[in-house]
Amino acid sequence: MIKKRHQLTPAFLTALLAVTLFASCSAGQSIKFSKRPVQNNSRIAVLIDADSTMKNSVLQKLKSSGFRVQDAEGIFAKLDTDREKNKFLRLESSNLPVSKRTVNNLFKMLIYKTEIQKAEKLGEMRNKFDVQYLVLMTFSDWENTSWARAIDLRSNELIWVDNHPTGPGDNIETVTEYFISSMTGGK
Amino acid sequence: MKKRTALKIVLILLITLAAYSAEASQKIAFGHFTNASKDLNYDYLETMFPNSFANSIKNTFGIKIIKNKKVESLLKKKNLKLERSYKFQELPDLCDKIGSDFFVWGSFSPLPDKNIKIDINFYMADSKKIFTFSNTGKLEVEIFKLVDRITQILALFMSEDMFYKSAFIPKNSRIAVMSNLSGDELNYIYISLMNAGYEIASTNANSLLSGIDRQLIERCLYISSKDNSYDFIPDKKSSRVLAESQEGIKGDTPLMYVNRLYDNFEIHYFKTKMDVMERIARFYNADLVLIVGLNKAKNNAWVRCINLKTRELIWMQSNITASNLSLIGKKIADNMGSKTLVPVKGQ
Numbered sequence: 203m204i205k206k207r208h209q210l211t212p213a214f215l216t217a218l219l220a221v222t223l224f225a226s227c228s229a230g231q232s233i234k235f236s237k238r239p240v241q242n243n244s245r246i247a248v249l250i251d252a253d254s255t256m257k258n259s260v261l262q263k264l265k266s267s268g269f270r271v272q273d274a275e276g277i278f279a280k281l282d283t284d285r286e287k288n289k290f291l292r293l294e295s296s297n298l299p300v301s302k303r304t305v306n307n308l309f310k311m312l313i314y315k316t317e318i319q320k321a322e323k324l325g326e327m328r329n330k331f332d333v334q335y336l337v338l339m340t341f342s343d344w345e346n347t348s349w350a351r352a353i354d355l356r357s358n359e360l361i362w363v364d365n366h367p368t369g370p371g372d373n374i375e376t377v378t379e380y381f382i383s384s385m386t387g388g389k
Numbered sequence: 390m391k392k393r394t395a396l397k398i399v400l401i402l403l404i405t406l407a408a409y410s411a412e413a414s415q416k417i418a419f420g421h422f423t424n425a426s427k428d429l430n431y432d433y434l435e436t437m438f439p440n441s442f443a444n445s446i447k448n449t450f451g452i453k454i455i456k457n458k459k460v461e462s463l464l465k466k467k468n469l470k471l472e473r474s475y476k477f478q479e480l481p482d483l484c485d486k487i488g489s490d491f492f493v494w495g496s497f498s499p500l501p502d503k504n505i506k507i508d509i510n511f512y513m514a515d516s517k518k519i520f521t522f523s524n525t526g527k528l529e530v531e532i533f534k535l536v537d538r539i540t541q542i543l544a545l546f547m548s549e550d551m552f553y554k555s556a557f558i559p560k561n562s563r564i565a566v567m568s569n570l571s572g573d574e575l576n577y578i579y580i581s582l583m584n585a586g587y588e589i590a591s592t593n594a595n596s597l598l599s600g601i602d603r604q605l606i607e608r609c610l611y612i613s614s615k616d617n618s619y620d621f622i623p624d625k626k627s628s629r630v631l632a633e634s635q636e637g638i639k640g641d642t643p644l645m646y647v648n649r650l651y652d653n654f655e656i657h658y659f660k661t662k663m664d665v666m667e668r669i670a671r672f673y674n675a676d677l678v679l680i681v682g683l684n685k686a687k688n689n690a691w692v693r694c695i696n697l698k699t700r701e702l703i704w705m706q707s708n709i710t711a712s713n714l715s716l717i718g719k720k721i722a723d724n725m726g727s728k729t730l731v732p733v734k735g736q
Contacts, residue, residue, distance in 0.1 A: 313609070317673075
């Protein structure tokens with residue numbers, strides 16, 4: 203490949219610092235996309251990243267808004283991708299005569315197979331509980347930004363995405379209300 | 390629009406040329422371009438193609454070229470001969486022997502309606518990487534256009550962006566994104582693609598964490614498909630090992646395990662991968678797999694895109710830089726919808 207020589211001049215370093223500062227400043231911006239609304243009488247499976255008190259509050263809000271809610275926590279728990287990954291890492295550093303390319307291919311297949319297994323799990327849940335959407339909400343950094351997504355499980359298509367930076371006076375309830383409104387086509 | 394595209398190509402070629410001037414001592418050697426058909430009427434192209442490529446690349450890059458006749462004589466002095474094809478493992482030694490930084494060889498097959506398909510292999514000795522691609526053009530009338538197009542593809546691939554794109558990606562295509570980004574960061578990429586009119590299959594999106602770290606995504610930098618691949622030379626461990634006699638042995642011994650891995654993930658990897666791709670396409674109704682790798686600072690991305698219908702690598706690009714993930718997402722979406730030859734720059 204072409205060899206490039208980078209010179210660390212003061213101008214270059216200043217530009218690099220400016221870009222880094224701008225990048226960190228522009229993180230956490232409010233963005234959303236909704237392809238179609240999620241009807242608030244739908245049966246939904248939810249994955250929530252929050253402590254148990256917050257999670258109960260979010261679940262209550264969803265139920266009181268008319269959603270029929272199925273908690274999907276632990277749905278991917280048995281996939282154990284990390285265990286497979288560690289097994290391949292051990293193989294790579296072992297004395298066994300396995301080439302780097304073979305190990306790379308193992309890792310690549312692990313990524314694809316994990317996605318297939320997730321689709322199978324979601325398909326099972328959809329059929330068992332007759333859920334139409336998977337809704338994900340994360341409040342683990344809610345004092346700065348919360349985010350949410352909705353997936354139509356009939357087609358496995360992502361239909362709603364929202365990153366919501368916390369505003370003055372926001373709390374878990376108001377953020378949840380915002381997400382419900384955004385998801386159902388209100389905001 | 391055509392003028393702008395032509396201008397961009399000229400600009401990229403000039404930048405690449407300038408980079409090569411700094412590396413003026415680099416050499417590119419040419420091997421055989423073999424007639425893969427049984428039709429002897431096309432044998433004349435075996436001489437024409439390597440010479441035309443050599444001249445076109447010399448004119449474009451200003452790089453020193455070693456034509457295949459010269460390669461033959463260099464090898465003859467060492468009691469060796471220029472083979473029609475090489476195993477990837479043989480390439481480092483070959484380049485050492487002929488003193489070349491790059492080695493190009495390939496084959497061609499006539500297609501109906503006076504079309505011709507050329508398969509090109511481009512080996513880079515310095516990095517021990519190999520780029521394989523194919524291109525199709527009209528025989529006779531457009532043969533020199535085809536040669537120039539292949540030179541342009543190589544110029545773009547060798548630029549800092551390492552750009553290659555063989556197919557236009559229509560809006561409304563459904564994309565299965567795999568990335569080392571998670572959560573709100575991944576959402577920036579999704580929203581950019583959705584705003585550009587693409588549908589998103591829910592791979593990665595269906596989890597709170599993608600589960601793919603940077604080390605894992607970087608395994609996907611190398612992609613092999615039927616016609617187009619970017620790969621590295623397998624090391625010497627890449628062969629079947631002599632397993633101890635299986636007679637009387639119960640269970641799986643380490644060497645049996647190693648051989649099974651070698652069979653499934655090296656020798657028959659193509660089939661293993663095809664099966665998995667078929668299931669991804671089916672479960673997610675997806676048209677494409679888009680692999681998006683981000684650096685630690687999240688300001689530089691690379692992509693690999695596989696068409697799930699043809700199972701071909703159709704787009705790869707590195708060095709997609711921007712100050713934030715929204716802009717990186719927009720650049721990816723813009724380049725996704727761009728024509729096949731020139732990436733969208735300067736946003």
